[in-house]
Amino acid sequence: NAGVTQTPKFQVLKTGQSMTLQCAQDMNHNSMYWYRQDPGMGLRLIYYSASEGTTDKGEVPNGYNVSRLNKREFSLRLESAAPSQTSVYFCASSGRGNNQPQHFGDGTRLSIL
Amino acid sequence: SQQGEEDPQALSIQEGENATMNCSYKTSINNLQWYRQNSGRGLVHLILIRSNEREKHSGRLRVTLDTSKKSSSLLITASRAADTASYFCATVEGNEKLTFGTGTRLTIIP
Numbered sequence: 237n238a239g240v241t242q243t244p245k246f247q248v249l250k251t252g253q254s255m256t257l258q259c260a261q262d263m264n265h266n267s268m269y270w271y272r273q274d275p276g277m278g279l280r281l282i283y284y285s286a287s288e289g290t291t292d293k294g295e296v297p298n299g300y301n302v303s304r305l306n307k308r309e310f311s312l313r314l315e316s317a318a319p320s321q322t323s324v325y326f327c328a329s330s331g332r333g334n335n336q337p338q339h340f341g342d343g344t345r346l347s348i349l
Numbered sequence: 350s351q352q353g354e355e356d357p358q359a360l361s362i363q364e365g366e367n368a369t370m371n372c373s374y375k376t377s378i379n380n381l382q383w384y385r386q387n388s389g390r391g392l393v394h395l396i397l398i399r400s401n402e403r404e405k406h407s408g409r410l411r412v413t414l415d416t417s418k419k420s421s422s423l424l425i426t427a428s429r430a431a432d433t434a435s436y437f438c439a440t441v442e443g444n445e446k447l448t449f450g451t452g453t454r455l456t457i458i459p
Contacts, residue, residue, distance in 0.1 A: 240391070269447075271449075277451060278450055278451045278452055279392070281448075284446060294446070295448075326391055326392070328391075330445060333445070334379045334445055335380055335399065337382060337394035337397060338392075339394070340391030340392045340393070341391050342389075342391045343389075
């Protein structure tokens with residue numbers, strides 16, 4: 237059982253380039269999330285999707301777009317990368333309801349030069 | 350904005366000792382969760398405590414919640430080298446979204 241799979245694991249971009257981070261889960265979860273983790277700041281929510289076909293902004297959505305392609309997949313796109321977006325990005329998924337734990341992928345380490 | 354603040358930011362103890370980490374938060378919550386993160390890996394869920402619960406146990410883990418003080422503590426008993434990791438509290442308010450604290454970095458000295 238793979239859980240939550242993120243690709244790529246590492247990426248280096250130049251300022252202004254675009255890229256899409258991929259996330260897929262095989263636990264039949266309804267909810268999926270994208271976070272960024274910066275040193276000393278914990279995780280901050282970028283976007284989330286409570287179900288297929290719906291997406292909502294989190295705490296730090298500026299500069300990002302998302303697509304909930306189907307129940308399994310939730311992608312994060314940087315249209316024009318900026319150095320401030322250098323971070324580690326985590327995807328997570330959970331079952332429906334408030335009292336469900338989230339399951340995380342191992343992250344994508346992204347550097348913007 | 351960060352909801353939770355963990356204390357201490359870093360903690361080093363000898364193997365076999367107990368480790369206690371504290372978390373304070375700002376608003377009313379539905380539940381509070383603790384996660385562990387090993388270096389270079391994603392977060393792993395440890396335990397969830399609901400707002401109407403005061404204490405919960407899972408193996409060597411003990412979590413307390415004081416909603417009047419808006420605080421929680423995580424106790425790891427009989428620590429092992431494998432417990433070396435960062436630990437995060439996260440709160441859930443009225444929906445499914447988690448708001449994370451800044452984490453405690455725990456080092457177990459063999």
